Amino acid sequence: MTCINEYILQRVIQGDQVAFAELYNHYKTPAIKFCVSLVKDEEEAENIIQDVFIKIWEKRGQINPDLNFGSYLFTCLRNLAFDHFKKMEKSQTVKQQYYERMQSMDTDDTYIEEAKIVYLRAGIAALSEKRKIILKLNVEEGKSYQEIAEMMRISKNTVKNQLVKAKQFLRERVDLAAAF
Numbered sequence: 112m113t114c115i116n117e118y119i120l121q122r123v124i125q126g127d128q129v130a131f132a133e134l135y136n137h138y139k140t141p142a143i144k145f146c147v148s149l150v151k152d153e154e155e156a157e158n159i160i161q162d163v164f165i166k167i168w169e170k171r172g173q174i175n176p177d178l179n180f181g182s183y184l185f186t187c188l189r190n191l192a193f194d195h196f197k198k199m200e201k202s203q204t205v206k207q208q209y210y211e212r213m214q215s216m217d218t219d220d221t222y223i224e225e226a227k228i229v230y231l232r233a234g235i236a237a238l239s240e241k242r243k244i245i246l247k248l249n250v251e252e253g254k255s256y257q258e259i260a261e262m263m264r265i266s267k268n269t270v271k272n273q274l275v276k277a278k279q280f281l282r283e284r285v286d287l288a289a290a291f
Contacts, residue, residue, distance in 0.1 A: 120176050123168075131171075135164055138184055145185060149192040159195060163187045227285045234284035242277040249274055 116137070122130030139160070146156030163184065167174070174180070235243060241263075248254040248262065249270075256274075260267040 116180065117176055120174065120180055124171050124174050124176065126171065131168060134180075138181070142184065142188055146188055146192060149189065150195060155195065159188060159191045163191055230284040231281060234281045238277055238280065242273050245270055245273045246277045 116134075119130045119133050119137070123134055142160045142163075143153070143156055146159050147153050150156055150159065166187070167184070174183075235246070238246065244263070245259055248259045249256075254262070256267045256270045259270045263270070
């Protein structure tokens with residue numbers, strides 16, 4: 112059997128695709144068992160085997176037929192399995208960092224939104240009574256400038272000016288909250 116393997120290996124080195132298929136078929140089952148024992152995932156094991164055999168074909172000219180090909184193959188499989196573990200570990204680390212960052216951002220966003228509400232309420236409380244009423248009638252009750260002017264017996268321009276000043280004051284307060 113060893114002579115056949117050496118003969119097949121020699122043909123592979125020379126670029127014989129049929130010999131390469133024979134080599135692959137000869138080692139496929141033990142290679143799958145070996146890789147599955149390492150990575151515990153048959154699909155990933157098959158991917159690793161495919162990758163190793165592709166590399167073997169690409170570097171067939173560098174194969175030394177005097178050395179034990181089986182040992183070489185299983186060393187390559189083991190190394191690729193370890194590389195797989197490293198990639199998985201790195202991927203898990205990246206995912207964990209992403210989730211931590213997202214949670215931190217959610218917490219920061221919640222904090223900012225709460226601060227904006229606190230500053231907005233404080234700003235509304237700091238408005239003059241007249242501005243509070245005009246703001247409430249416009250924003251909460253949806254009254255027009257004209258309706259507010261008639262209700263409060265003031266000019267439409269006064270309503271507009273008071274709303275502009277109230278909203279500007281509140282916007283500054285909310286922007287102040289976001290700055291922290």
